[in-house]
Amino acid sequence: MQLIDxxxxxxxxxxxxAVKSAAIIDKGDRAPHLxxxxxxxxxxxxxxxxxxxxxxxxxxxxxxxxRLEADTTEKKLLDIIDFLNNDDEVxxxxxxxxxxxxxxxxxxINGISPLxxxxxxxxxxxGRMMLGEPTYLPAxxxxxxxxxxxxxxxxxxxxxxxxxxxxxxxxxxxxxxxxKANPGNCTVTVCHTGTRxxxxxxxxxxxxxxxxxxxxxVTADMVKEGAVVIDVGIHRIEDNSEKGYHIxxxxxxxxxxxxxxxxxxxxxxxxxxxxxxxxxNTFKAYNKEV
Numbered sequence: 359m360q361l362i363d364x365x366x367x368x369x370x371x372x373x374x375x376a377v378k379s380a381a382i383i384d385k386g387d388r389a390p391h392l393x394x395x396x397x398x399x400x401x402x403x404x405x406x407x408x409x410x411x412x413x414x415x416x417x418x419x420x421x422x423x424x425r426l427e428a429d430t431t432e433k434k435l436l437d438i439i440d441f442l443n444n445d446d447e448v449x450x451x452x453x454x455x456x457x458x459x460x461x462x463x464x465x466x467i468n469g470i471s472p473l474x475x476x477x478x479x480x481x482x483x484x485g486r487m488m489l490g491e492p493t494y495l496p497a498x499x500x501x502x503x504x505x506x507x508x509x510x511x512x513x514x515x516x517x518x519x520x521x522x523x524x525x526x527x528x529x530x531x532x533x534x535x536x537x538k539a540n541p542g543n544c545t546v547t548v549c550h551t552g553t554r555x556x557x558x559x560x561x562x563x564x565x566x567x568x569x570x571x572x573x574x575x576v577t578a579d580m581v582k583e584g585a586v587v588i589d590v591g592i593h594r595i596e597d598n599s600e601k602g603y604h605i606x607x608x609x610x611x612x613x614x615x616x617x618x619x620x621x622x623x624x625x626x627x628x629x630x631x632x633x634x635x636x637x638x639n640t641f642k643a644y645n646k647e648v
Contacts, residue, residue, distance in 0.1 A: 359615050362588075362622045364501075367508045368630035372417050375637055379418035382644075390644035391420040392476065392636070393442055393451035397435065397461070398428035402594075403454045410452075413633045419640065422448075432461045436469050443471040450476030450494075450643040452636070455526075473648070476639035479526070488533060492648050494639045499531035501631025502567065502588055506541040511565075511586055511620060514543040519560050521576070521608070522569030523550045527590055531567060556580075568608035578613040587614060587621040590628050 383389055392414055394407045407423055414421035424438060435453070442451045451474055457463050472482035478496035486493035495503075506513055518535050522528035528548060535544040544565065549556050551570075560566055560580040568576045569590035581587060591608030607624030615621050622628055642648055 359618050360620050362505050362509050362620050362627060364505060364622060364627040364630045367505060368634040370508070371504070371634045371638070372413065375417040375419075375634075375641060378641065383418060388447070389418055389420045390640050391422070391447055391449050392640045393422045393424065393448050395424040395426065395435070395438060395442075395451065395453045397426045397430050397454070398458050400456065403456070407454055410633055410636060413637060417637055419637065428458050430458075430461075432465070435461060435466060439466065439469045443469075443474060448474065450474045450640045452477045474643060476636055476643055478530070478639065484525070484530065487530060490537060494642065494648055495534070495635070496526060496530045497635040497639065498527050498590065498628060498632045499534055500635040500638070501628060502531060502590070503534055503541055504635065505588070505622065505628070505631055506565075506586075509620060511541070513541040513565065516544050516564035517547070517562055518544040518565040518567065519547045519549060519563035520567045520569065521549050521556070521560065522567075522571065522590070523548050524569065524571075527569040528567075531569070535565075570608050572608060573606045574608070574610040576609040576614060578610070578617060581614050581617050583617050584619045585617065587618050588628065589622050589624050592624055592629060 379389055394410055396403060396407050411421045411423060442448050453466050455463065457466065467479045470480055472480045475483050476494050478494040483493045487495060520528050520532050532546045532548050535542055536546045547559060549559055557580050561582050563585055565586045566581060567588045567590065571591060573591065573593040573595065587609055589607035589609040593606050594603045595606050596603050605625050
């Protein structure tokens, strides 16, 4: 069994971005600029946005965070999005999810210019992805593809089972893995809460991606010997430790890992790659590559 070290791979990519960013600044041009908009006090979202800000500093990007109150109106948020869409000093921006219940998430996503949609959630971005055209790929699936590529994992002709069909991870990842590309060229099965015989299907996977959003959902009896397992989940489990919690993924790591050829840990697997993928998209936006 070999761990797929997302921290290490993300660090290598960040070093490459830092060199490119330094070259831009040395020429007297401004650095790539990523903006995050955070509405409310969700602890996980605040931690995530702070991590993105640190990652920007690490590679020499400019980072700005708009911190808005939880009772911010939908109109005010849309006005901020319109301002960012038209600010030539901003290359890309994200609106951190989840949003408060009174705000229509899809309306907010639709309001972001596809030219600055570095989260890859806009319908235009997703449509271009479906057609195989250049676009900003959703950060977590993009990060998973980078993990597979940098780890030298063969995907062509393999059977990949994706557990989860969200528009953020499962559905776009299934499209990317099925494309005639490297990594890619997989035969993909998407499972979800309504799938019958899910365990039996999972057992056929050469590559198993767990993105169900349920802590330790995948157990050893769902994984065949030698499979590659990618764990997308991240859950805070309360305990009596000093921190008061520990982190678990969607995979029951201790019992699944011995059966795998490769597996991502939680934390330290997919998470760091999500952030670095956002930086990669921002650099593309800066260079007007999409």
